[in-house]
Amino acid sequence: MNSSIVSRNLLATLKIKMPVIQAPMLGWATPAMAAAVSNAGALGSVGIGGMKAEDARVVIRATRALTDKPFNVNVFCHKRAVSDPSREARWLEYLKPHFARFQSRPPDTLRDTFSTFIDDEAVLAMLLEERPAVVSCHFGLPEPAAITALREAGIVLFATATNLDDAARIADARIDAIVAQGSEAGGHRGTFDPAAADELLGTATLVRLLARESALPIVAAGGIVDGAGIAAMLALGAQAAQLGTAFVVTDESAASAADRAALLDRQSRTVFTKAVSGRLARGIDSAFMRLGQDPACPPIPEFPIAFEATRALIGAAKAHGSSDFDVRWAGAAVQLARAMPAAELVALLMRETFDAIRCLKDEFAR
């Protein structure tokens, strides 16, 4: 078997016409969105991180029912958390006054109830049966045997890197393309070791570093919302751009009216926090985001243990009609997002990309 089934020409391998990938945003992306994007000639995605195999199969089949084009299924490959009861107890104690606002109490303990693809054989077996065109991996890599099995099933594999070291591990693991996730990206950073010092490389810098240092095709992700952004990433050597926030406000998104209003509010600003889940993630500024910035904030439990407390606090707030603790992951260029059907967005992005390249050539090429 060839060492990589993806040539430098990623679009040809994926059988897509446009260098655009809709990000597999868990909670926002839907089968309707992924299918609309794939039908429009780009690559749609759905996320199944943390889902049970049979629930994930329903999502994949729902997507396939709407398109016969290739699409991408995203899995979470984080290491299992090591519980630290005293740290978790301090965190729950710290959250007490916030729960008290909603006449509620934090749970007594926190457990890791979130699955990881690394040890989920049922999800692997389901993927080998369903055979989506692409499987993309976040937070790390699958076990070598799973990589081999997925490749032998003809599935193209992507993995996320936020730095050069993770990219080198991806290149060693017989993955077909690197999703270069810059610090502008909304949601969770896919860094393999969340405890390591984070260079916080911006998308342009990370893409350029990887295009120069890695033999694998690069997909640029983070802060890209229009055709000028796509053209810039192609100039840096990316073979495609992955857009998330741009698609959250499309008609096919699972976003609520309140979510859409927050994302489309030009005054919205995004910040990083670890307080929601234990891992660094970017979202619209909110009460949750500010918890982690409080100087009195104790160490946050490991990912995904902290998530359990978050779910409880959101639930307590909602039960009292408050959306103060709502979490809305969004990328740093959220102010440029535009509401429309997903297929229209794909077509617009391509027109804008060609226009940007033509302008650049007319103004600067000799």
Next chain:
Amino acid sequence: MNSSIVSRNLLATLKIKMPVIQAPMLGWATPAMAAAVSNAGALGSVGIGGMKAEDARVVIRATRALTDKPFNVNVFCHKRAVSDPSREARWLEYLKPHFARFQSRPPDTLRDTFSTFIDDEAVLAMLLEERPAVVSCHFGLPEPAAITALREAGIVLFATATNLDDAARIADARIDAIVAQGSEAGGHRGTFDPAAADELLGTATLVRLLARESALPIVAAGGIVDGAGIAAMLALGAQAAQLGTAFVVTDESAASAADRAALLDRQSRTVFTKAVSGRLARGIDSAFMRLGQDPACPPIPEFPIAFEATRALIGAAKAHGSSDFDVRWAGAAVQLARAMPAAELVALLMRETFDAIRCLKDEFAR
């Protein structure tokens, strides 16, 4: 008087041929570097932040002696620090073991001995006499009267923005162009209010947001080291790119052999710290960078008060032959820097920029 003396065509206004600005890196940039860059058709810069007027005049005259082309002089416009003796005492106490390694003690107190252009009338008077083509402002804006005086002297004014709010203040202040400093940039972030929540916008995202939202010309800064990076920023709507780290390793730089070796080491990684000066800055990972990441690290004194302790600690280390606490500001794409004469780098950057645009057109334009 027109509301802006800079048209959308920044290069024509500046009378430069190439959309490249060498960043005014205090400590690294030299008159020889700025002159070489300006003589090669781009815009050279020198930094005079914190200098006395007569010392700064020497730097400007030394540059002018080497070029009759336009160049840029950078000033620091930070607000004066408010001393907090108990916070400063805690910081000095925290640094004690580090000083003790070098048989030394921290200073008894810290004072703000670093000047700011905001209240330095002698530097303003000197600039009005010397009339450099461009004055660029970091950390904030000069007083309105100083802006008026500089403009009436025919000086083109730049100011740094790291976010949309600072950019709006720049646009209201009759400044001619915005230096969009992304989170990849080496050295100090120019954010006006260092205590505000920091979105940490990457260069590509910030440039795209400002190109869409601001009427002023945009100069992209942060993580740009080669022509592909310049082409990408032009595609995003920037009119020029400002490069720092790329020039630190040129022949004309004030960097020592050890500095150059550290920057050219492909294993080097950059991180953010506030521990050096009290403001967030990016540099090569070192003992100083790690101080701020220590969970036991107390609140760091305000900028530039913390700088006094830093100078003392570097001095104590050096007196014992240690470079452990050396500070080497560098941008996130430091791995792509190349050693050569500055004029050669300017010529190479332009060839690469044209090549990148031609490739993009050939591969993707219809």
